[in-house]
Ligand SMILES: Cc1ncc(COP(=O)(O)O)c(C=O)c1O
């Protein structure tokens with residue numbers, strides 16, 4: 001099987017789907033996520049040959065390993081990459097920033113919506129347009145055109161990044177569900193002030209998990225899907241995970257250049273919720289990028305940290321089992337959808353001894369158990385295997401605030417972290433405290449959003465520090481003066497969301 005052919009994590013039959021199929025379908029109709037069963041290997045010479053590549057050149061080369069040339073030619077792919085990253089505020093797209101001798105931040109917030117999601121969603125927006133244009137240009141006059149109705153769930157950042165990636169695109173409508181009152185005011189303004197007629201925001205009374213669940217149910221609704229051609233912008237869409245791999249490579253080479261040596265081990269620390277961002281790092285490592293460890297940093301919604309420590313994947317948080325509202329709200333998630341992709345590889349390589357189809361049926365059983373009982377215990381040998389690559393920590397609100405203050409007061413340039421990034425940096429410092437000093441280890445901690453998006457928490461951390469004044473980029477400040485368009489859905493109900501979508505589409 002080629003690395004450019006895809007299958008569902010829940011299928012126990014041979015499957016070989018194209019990149020276009022998986023991008024445009026989003027979620028498999030058996031409820032599984034699409035994966036390339038074979039992860040491509042980097043060319044032997046990549047460390048030397050790719051080290052001076054620009055962000056765009058690296059992105060092109062990585063994407064090429066996963067997409068057939070017969071689907072997207074070299075010149076088309078180069079054009080998609082160039083257009084996607086021309087919207088960033090820095091030519092480096094995702095620069096790294098040294099905050100002390102052992103810690104570097106990977107700044108992923110230089111795109112249009114100031115969040116790491118832009119790296120993938122600028123590309124995904126252009127991909128949807130590319131595939132739709134090509135399909136529609138082949139239609140005879142009078143034949144109905146292909147359209148896509150994107151339905152996404154957000155805990156704050158995916159929504160605006162998707163909207164900015166898709167606004168005004170021909171034949172695309174976008175519906176974004178977000179939990180009422182559980183996103184920051186700027187995030188809400190970013191999503192609801194966009195005037196393009198193809199953009200719709202639905203504020204749903206419930207949690208992010210309710211919104212994500214409704215989105216997945218909409219994908220499973222055959223009749224609705226056939227009529228409206230539902231598309232995904234969440235990281236259930238493989239193109240999101242693929243595009244997020246680029247910055248692991250780019251940051252690795254930037255670090256090597258700054259250190260001017262190759263001897264140190266490199267670890268990535270990733271503030272995690274839906275497990276998409278760190279999963280991109282897993283692919284990069286499996287492809288051959290020399291990464292020592294991938295470290296999951298969770299807030300108090302800690303399903304991932306609990307899994308690595310106990311082997312039990314269990315949907316609960318806090319004493320009452322409900323999702324906690326934390327200082328890093330974009331990670332207030334009980335079930336991490338992309339974890340299923342990692343479990344598939346672990347099941348295939350360990351429990352199913354390399355058999356793709358057996359891995360599909362194992363995964364299906366695990367996911368059924370999780371749905372029916374709220375938890376699943378994964379076999380020991382599988383968990384042990386996961387621990388070779390992954391480690392984890394859980395960071396509470398107090399430590400999040402402390403870390404923002406610590407980095408601001410100790411950095412030479414008064415550096416301000418956003419609270420999600422602070423969860424990662426707090427985790428990084430805990431690992432440094434327990435490191436084996438015989439080894440030289442460098443940490444790249446992912447900085448996933450601009451602090452201005454979460455100014456309440458940042459103010460809580462820094463208002464009492466002498467000399468601190470908050471900084472909000474001018475374009476974000478301007479949003480306050482714009483009119484908001486919000487449709488309230490007063491219950492987390494599939495029917496109510498579907499009806500809202502249908503009535504907006506027919507308006
Ligand atoms: C700012 C921020 N940091 C971290 C995360 C967690 O990333 P992931 O859901 O890919 O694990 C999110 C949400 O996706 C986010 O918006």
Ligand SMILES: N[C@@H](CCOP(=O)(O)O)C(=O)O
Pocket residue numbers: 153154155156157158159233234235236273274276330331
């Ligand atoms: N934190 C996310 C939640 C959705 O995750 P996704 O990566 O699957 O789109 C957000 O900000 O919306």
